[in-house]
Amino acid sequence: MLITKFAIPDIIFGNGSVRHLAQCARRVGAKRVLLVSDKGLNDTIWVNKVRExxxxxxxxxxxFNNVDSNPRDYQIHEGAEIYRREGCDVLVCLGGGSPMDATKGIGILAGNGGRIRDYEGANRIMRPLPPMILIPSTAGSGSDISQFCIITDVEREVKMSIISRSLVANISIIDPLLLSTKSKSLIIASAIDALAHAVESHVSKLASPFTRMHSQKAIELFVQYIKPAALERDPHALEQLSIASTSAGMAFSNAGLGILHALAHSLGGIYDVLHGLVHPVLLPSVMRYNLSACPEIMGDIGRMIVGPRLCSSKETGLAGIATLENLFNELGVTTRLRELIPDDSRLETICKMAVKDACYVSNPREADWTDLMDICREAW
Amino acid sequence: MLITKFAIPDIIFGNGSVRHLAQCARRVGAKRVLLVSDKGLNDTIWVNKVRExxxxxxxxxxxFNNVDSNPRDYQIHEGAEIYRREGCDVLVCLGGGSPMDATKGIGILAGNGGRIRDYEGANRIMRPLPPMILIPSTAGSGSDISQFCIITDVEREVKMSIISRSLVANISIIDPLLLSTKSKSLIIASAIDALAHAVESHVSKLASPFTRMHSQKAIELFVQYIKPAALERDPHALEQLSIASTSAGMAFSNAGLGILHALAHSLGGIYDVLHGLVHPVLLPSVMRYNLSACPEIMGDIGRMIVGPRLCSSKETGLAGIATLENLFNELGVTTRLRELIPDDSRLETICKMAVKDACYVSNPREADWTDLMDICREAW
Structure with a gap:
C-alpha cells in the first residue's frame, strides 16, 4: 500500500445542528462574517434563519448571493472584493456545491490574492485561507467535506478543478432538515452526484482502506435510501442520504475521482449543464469502460448494489451497472447524452479538454480522448 | 439520531511515511521542536532517525524522554517547563500512548498554564495548544487520533481522563514500519487496547453511523490479523493492525468509551498496571454485563467476530465473547484479574473511583459501583 493522506473538516451532523453555527463561528475567531449563498435560497427560510x-x-x-450554478470566475472576484471591502474575517456558506465552491474560491483570493485561474490544478495554493464554515443545503456535492473547488473560467469555457488541502473547511455543519424544502429532482441529482463520487473514488488509483470504507458505506446507503428519500421525502431516508453524501465526500476528497468527473467538468464548462444531471448519463458507460482494469473491485461494487451473487466478479459488476441503469430510469432522470446537450458537434473538444482535467489522473484505466469519445457515443 | 460531532487529525499513513515529518512540521510553523519520547525508545533506531x-x-x-508508562503529573510539569525554557513552538511525539498523552499534557500547560489536574474531565481547556504532530510507535492506544489524554495524579492515585477537541493533534503520521521492532507482547497488548476501543465505542450511547463504520472495521481487522501480526510479524498484517488502531481511534474519540476503560483507568491509577493488560481480563465480563442493554448491537459485534449465525442476536453476541476469550488464551495473555493485581483489598476503592471517570457516562447500561464489583469478581 502506498503512503496515503486522509484529511476532513470537523463535522457537526444531525437534525437541528445549524443552531450551533454561532458557537462554531466564535471558535474560529469570527467577528464579521461573509455569508455566501445563492439566489435560489433567497426564497427559503434558511438564509434568514442563519442570519438570525x-x-x-x-x-x-x-x-453575498451573486453565485450561479457552475459559479463563474468573475463572481469569485466580486465576492473576494466584498470580503476585503467589508473587512470580513470568516467565511460561512449556506448552499449547494456551487455556492460552497464559490466560498472556497473567495477564500483562496482573500488569503492569496491574484485571480482564481492562477490556482487551477493540484496544490497551487501557498498561503492559508480565512476560516471557513460550510452548511450544505443539498446532499451530494461533497464540497462541504472535500479539498476540491470547481470554478468556471468563462473566457476559456473551462470548469477548472482546484485541489488543495487548504480547501478543506474548518467546520462542516450538516443538517439534514435543510433537505426538506428541496425539490424531488434536486434531491435525486445531488444524490446521484454523491453516488458518482463514491463509485469513482472506490476504483481510483489513489483509494486506500480509509477511503474505501467510506465509499462502500455511501454506495450501500444510496441504493437503500434514494427512493424513499426522493419519492416519499421520508425524514429518516433523507438523513441517511446526508450520511451517504458525507461519506462519499470523505472518500473522493482523499482518493480522487476519474474520467467521469473529468468529462462532467468539461461538459459543464462548454454547455453549462447542471453537474448532477451528467452522472446518470455517463456513469454506466464509464463503469463498463473501467471494468476490465479492476474486475475484483467492480465486483465488490456490484455486490454493494445487488447483494452477493454466485457468479464471477465481472458478471456481478455488470449486474450492478444494469441495476443502476434501471434505478436511474425509475427515478425519471435523463439517461441519454443526446437529451442533455444540443448536438454532438463539440464532443471532440469536450473529450480533448477532459484529458487535461485534474480528476483524470486517478482513473483506474488509461484513457485517451478517443476512448472518451467512445464512452460519449455509447451514452449518446 | 442525535446531533453528533466527528473530528480527527490530518492523517498520513503508510510504510515510510515518517520521512514526511519535517515537511509537516514546517506546515504547522515549526522553528524549534520539543520532541517527546520515552526511555524504552532510546534503544531503537527511530529516535535518531526522527532527529535526523x-x-x-x-x-x-x-x-524530552522522562515519561513513564502511565505518565505522571510531575513529568508533564517538567516537560512543560522545558518547552517554555527552550522557546519551543511545536510538539512532536514519537512513542506509544504514554508519551503521546504526555505530549498532549505538555501542550495543555504550554497553551493554558496552571497544573495538569486543573483540566481533568471533559471540555475544560479554554485556550488553544501549540501545534502537535504525533507519530505512534505502537498500534493500539489511539492517542494519535483521539481527543483523549490520560495522566496519573500521583498524590490522589488517579488516572485522570482529560477530553477536549483541542487534544486532537494537527497531524498524525502513522508508519507501520515502526511496529517491526516491537516485542510480541507489546504488539498484542496494544492491539487488544484497540479492540477494546472499538467494542466500547460501538455500543456507546454516543455512537453514530460515522463512528460505527470505523469501530466495525477495527473489530474485523483485529480478528483477522492479530495472529499473523503478533506471531509471525507479517508486514501486511502489521499494516492492517495499524489501520485497525487508527479506525478504532476515530470511533472512540468521537463516540466515547464505557465502564471497561473507567475501570482500567482506576486500576492503572492504584496499581500502575500496563493499560493494555487490563482489557483481556475485563472485556469479556463487561461485554456480558452490557449485553442485555443492547442485544442487537452486541449481535452485530458477534457477527464481526464469528461470522453470520442462524441464531438470535443475544446468542451470536455470546458466541463472539466466547471466541474472544479463546483468542486471548491462544495469545497467551493474562485473563484473570487475580494474576494482574496483588490482592482484592482495594477493589471497592477501585470501583468507587471508576464511576467518577469521564469514560463511564457513555456506557450503554447503567452501572453503580456494586455492579462494577460484580464484573471484577466475575473476572477474578
Missing part, C-alpha cells in the same frame, strides 16, 4: 443565529450572538454578517 | 529528519531540514529540536 449569527445576529443573536452579536456576530455581524455581510450577505 | 528534523536536522536535515534545518529544524532545531529539544529532546
Amino acid at each position: 443565529i449569527l445576529d443573536e450572538d452579536g456576530l455581524k454578517s455581510v450577505y | 529528519i528534523l536536522d536535515e531540514d534545518g529544524l532545531k529540536s529539544v529532546y
Whole structure:
C-alpha cells in the first residue's frame, strides 16, 4: 500500500445542528462574517434563519448571493472584493456545491490574492485561507467535506478543478432538515452526484482502506435510501442520504475521482449543464469502460448494489451497472447524452479538454480522448 | 439520531511515511521542536532517525524522554517547563500512548498554564495548544487520533481522563514500519487496547453511523490479523493492525468509551498496571454485563467476530465473547484479574473511583459501583 493522506473538516451532523453555527463561528475567531449563498435560497427560510443565529450572538454578517450554478470566475472576484471591502474575517456558506465552491474560491483570493485561474490544478495554493464554515443545503456535492473547488473560467469555457488541502473547511455543519424544502429532482441529482463520487473514488488509483470504507458505506446507503428519500421525502431516508453524501465526500476528497468527473467538468464548462444531471448519463458507460482494469473491485461494487451473487466478479459488476441503469430510469432522470446537450458537434473538444482535467489522473484505466469519445457515443 | 460531532487529525499513513515529518512540521510553523519520547525508545533506531529528519531540514529540536508508562503529573510539569525554557513552538511525539498523552499534557500547560489536574474531565481547556504532530510507535492506544489524554495524579492515585477537541493533534503520521521492532507482547497488548476501543465505542450511547463504520472495521481487522501480526510479524498484517488502531481511534474519540476503560483507568491509577493488560481480563465480563442493554448491537459485534449465525442476536453476541476469550488464551495473555493485581483489598476503592471517570457516562447500561464489583469478581 502506498503512503496515503486522509484529511476532513470537523463535522457537526444531525437534525437541528445549524443552531450551533454561532458557537462554531466564535471558535474560529469570527467577528464579521461573509455569508455566501445563492439566489435560489433567497426564497427559503434558511438564509434568514442563519442570519438570525449569527445576529443573536452579536456576530455581524455581510450577505453575498451573486453565485450561479457552475459559479463563474468573475463572481469569485466580486465576492473576494466584498470580503476585503467589508473587512470580513470568516467565511460561512449556506448552499449547494456551487455556492460552497464559490466560498472556497473567495477564500483562496482573500488569503492569496491574484485571480482564481492562477490556482487551477493540484496544490497551487501557498498561503492559508480565512476560516471557513460550510452548511450544505443539498446532499451530494461533497464540497462541504472535500479539498476540491470547481470554478468556471468563462473566457476559456473551462470548469477548472482546484485541489488543495487548504480547501478543506474548518467546520462542516450538516443538517439534514435543510433537505426538506428541496425539490424531488434536486434531491435525486445531488444524490446521484454523491453516488458518482463514491463509485469513482472506490476504483481510483489513489483509494486506500480509509477511503474505501467510506465509499462502500455511501454506495450501500444510496441504493437503500434514494427512493424513499426522493419519492416519499421520508425524514429518516433523507438523513441517511446526508450520511451517504458525507461519506462519499470523505472518500473522493482523499482518493480522487476519474474520467467521469473529468468529462462532467468539461461538459459543464462548454454547455453549462447542471453537474448532477451528467452522472446518470455517463456513469454506466464509464463503469463498463473501467471494468476490465479492476474486475475484483467492480465486483465488490456490484455486490454493494445487488447483494452477493454466485457468479464471477465481472458478471456481478455488470449486474450492478444494469441495476443502476434501471434505478436511474425509475427515478425519471435523463439517461441519454443526446437529451442533455444540443448536438454532438463539440464532443471532440469536450473529450480533448477532459484529458487535461485534474480528476483524470486517478482513473483506474488509461484513457485517451478517443476512448472518451467512445464512452460519449455509447451514452449518446 | 442525535446531533453528533466527528473530528480527527490530518492523517498520513503508510510504510515510510515518517520521512514526511519535517515537511509537516514546517506546515504547522515549526522553528524549534520539543520532541517527546520515552526511555524504552532510546534503544531503537527511530529516535535518531526522527532527529535526523528534523536536522536535515534545518529544524532545531529539544529532546524530552522522562515519561513513564502511565505518565505522571510531575513529568508533564517538567516537560512543560522545558518547552517554555527552550522557546519551543511545536510538539512532536514519537512513542506509544504514554508519551503521546504526555505530549498532549505538555501542550495543555504550554497553551493554558496552571497544573495538569486543573483540566481533568471533559471540555475544560479554554485556550488553544501549540501545534502537535504525533507519530505512534505502537498500534493500539489511539492517542494519535483521539481527543483523549490520560495522566496519573500521583498524590490522589488517579488516572485522570482529560477530553477536549483541542487534544486532537494537527497531524498524525502513522508508519507501520515502526511496529517491526516491537516485542510480541507489546504488539498484542496494544492491539487488544484497540479492540477494546472499538467494542466500547460501538455500543456507546454516543455512537453514530460515522463512528460505527470505523469501530466495525477495527473489530474485523483485529480478528483477522492479530495472529499473523503478533506471531509471525507479517508486514501486511502489521499494516492492517495499524489501520485497525487508527479506525478504532476515530470511533472512540468521537463516540466515547464505557465502564471497561473507567475501570482500567482506576486500576492503572492504584496499581500502575500496563493499560493494555487490563482489557483481556475485563472485556469479556463487561461485554456480558452490557449485553442485555443492547442485544442487537452486541449481535452485530458477534457477527464481526464469528461470522453470520442462524441464531438470535443475544446468542451470536455470546458466541463472539466466547471466541474472544479463546483468542486471548491462544495469545497467551493474562485473563484473570487475580494474576494482574496483588490482592482484592482495594477493589471497592477501585470501583468507587471508576464511576467518577469521564469514560463511564457513555456506557450503554447503567452501572453503580456494586455492579462494577460484580464484573471484577466475575473476572477474578
